[in-house]
């Protein structure tokens with residue numbers, strides 16, 4: 474049958490396995506993963522010291538083992554705080570580890586009491602589990618993806634904290650409670666076996682959070698242009714297809730602006746790529762002020778941008794495009810020796826449009842704007858041709 478020593482060795486093995494699993498995401502450089510790794514190293518050390526408690530000098534079996542155990546949980550708590558972007562107060566963490574270790578020494582050398590040592594360990598572990606649960610619960614609102622990992626962690630923390638509190642009360646009130654950690658009674662083995670899963674389960678929860686972060690970072694990288702922060706070309710096609718379908722259903726048109734910078738190559742040649750990059754960045758960030766929050770600005774590539782404007786008829790689209798032309802957000806009024814302006818092609822969706830056909834018409838209009846001398850807006854439409862020259 475499973476004894477207490479075997480239960481501790483299995484717990485150490487579980488920590489080792491979780492260490493390897495967490496190590497596989499260490500390269501992602503997600504905040505908090507290193508602390509989860511550290512937690513499992515401390516956990517392994519603690520469980521091995523507990524397992525060989527009878528063979529080791531008392532200092533290692535009691536003070537060092539318990540210092541490692543509380544450090545494992547504290548490191549895991551810090552990992553969770555980092556994973557959820559919460560503040561960390563190192564002095565509090567060190568004070569907790571020092572206080573638990575000192576209390577163990579007190580109830581070992583001064584008042585030798587297994588019950589008091591159990592209370593110190595179990596209550597501190599319950600407190601840490603509760604702190605992790607509260608840390609995660611505070612992120613419930615506004616969590617950007619599935620809340621299943623949060624729910625899992627909160628439930629596990631409640632079970633762990635409840636288990637430790639139950640153990641504390643049982644140790645105090647039950648006359649048959651164990652009198653040493655390695656006592657091979659059924660109750661003790663059961664409690665220690667359940668405890669063996671605590672750190673691995675918390676590590677698993679942390680891993681789920683790290684996974685959410687990794688997916689969010691990857692999605693952001695795929696959907697946003699690295700230089701300007703505007704939506705990427707890939708996202709533009711996803712959003713454009715979705716918005717076009719919505720426009721057809723709601724019978725309110727989708728307007729599309731294709732924007733291309735004028736003289737951008739000359740600017741690059743005269744002032745260097747860094748100045749060109751700054752111009753692209755300026756255009757993207759300043760355009761936000763000229764557009765509504767429901768509009769989507771995407772960088773299609775090079776110096777070409779697109780703006781998708783849901784629920785926008787010709788008048789509204791012309792007004793927005795003219796605002797962009799007049800403000801000319803790309804221009805560096807003070808420093809640039811090369812005048813950079815915008816050419817804009819505008820198309821409004823029809824009921825039978827695909828994103829491709831809408832883009833083709835906007836592209837034709839943009840081509841016309843370039844052909845007519847640049848620094849202007851041309852709207853597609855056989856009924857309405859808007860050509861507006863901005864005073865230079």
Ligand SMILES: Nc1nc2c(ncn2[C@@H]2O[C@H](COP(=O)(O)OP(=O)(O)OP(=O)(O)O)[C@@H](O)[C@H]2O)c(=O)[nH]1
Pocket residue numbers: 700733734735736737738739741745746747748749750753774775776843847
């Ligand atoms: N700085 C910078 N330049 C880029 C980037 N991507 C593309 N380019 C440059 O942008 C220029 C775009 O070429 P064109 O569209 O012919 O530029 P243009 O001078 O504006 O020409 P027109 O559109 O006809 O007015 C090329 O020189 C590219 O090397 C980028 O991310 N940063």
